[in-house]
Amino acid sequence: MSSVAYKQADYKSDVKPIWCPGCGDYHVLMSFGRAFAQLGLPPEKIAVISGIGCSSRIPAYTNCYGFHGVHGRSLALAAGLKVTRPDLTVVVASGDGDGYSIGGNHFLHACRRNIDMTYVVMDNHIYGMTKGQPSPTTEPEFDTALSPGGTGVAPFHPLVVALASGANFIARCFSGEPNQTADVLAQAIKHPGFSFVEILSPCVTFRPDEKAWKDMVHPAPVTETSDQGKAARRLMTDDGFNIGILYRGNRPPFQPAIGASNVDLSELEKDFEL
């Protein structure tokens, strides 16, 4: 924490976002800045890491350290960074395609490892950047030229998966509520271990129907819990639009001791000599 008072604008870069007008991700960017300012974090003490997708463009729009990585591999990059630079606040930005399709396996193991970072998935139930293919959270009946008659496949439940895999903090937000989202993000960042924040962020271009989300979201009817069994029952019966912090655990984060390596590489190289 710092004694300097920061404002949301202090985290903005000079790069102008190229998202479609009305995309939910504009508000998520705003929430990032508000959360960082609320915590008084100097921009140079934050690293925003992402994969590929419209949502994954976020690092370029902040003036924090950042890495726009490859599709589905943001968590691996972020884990390596956090264990070697535990002094940095590491925030990972992803989308439902990036994070739950190609990056799905990394998601499970990041929850399990419980390295202290915050994983934000902007879920619009579609692959926005590649023009509207169904993602793991797309509704089975969602009917387009790319998925005639719908995929018929049951959607993935990210929050349940996160809980079962060991995430230490689980929340759902709506991009259209940037102040509330900023508060949740600030709490997620402060909470030790792997924090998962799913943000419903409409893709107005390929899912114009998602404009209705603003009338569908509602505060979670229950308060947060640290009881995994209770959280599992609630999440399994959840309507997908409950907003708030839904689980806050107390598992200690994984942080290996760091320091000078005592591995003699010349000895190791000999083992691989042909």
Ligand SMILES: Cc1ncc(C[n+]2csc(CCOP(=O)(O)OP(=O)(O)O)c2C)c(N)n1
């Ligand atoms: C290895 C690899 N496979 C596929 C792609 C193509 N690709 C780019 S973004 C994307 C999906 C993005 O969807 P999502 O993560 O939901 O982000 P959104 O654009 O919806 O925010 C895909 C399939 C890629 N860039 N790299």
Ligand code: SF4
């Ligand atoms: S295609 Fe969808 S997700 Fe991508 S910028 Fe446009 S509205 Fe946002």
Ligand SMILES: [Mg+2]
């Ligand atoms: Mg998406």
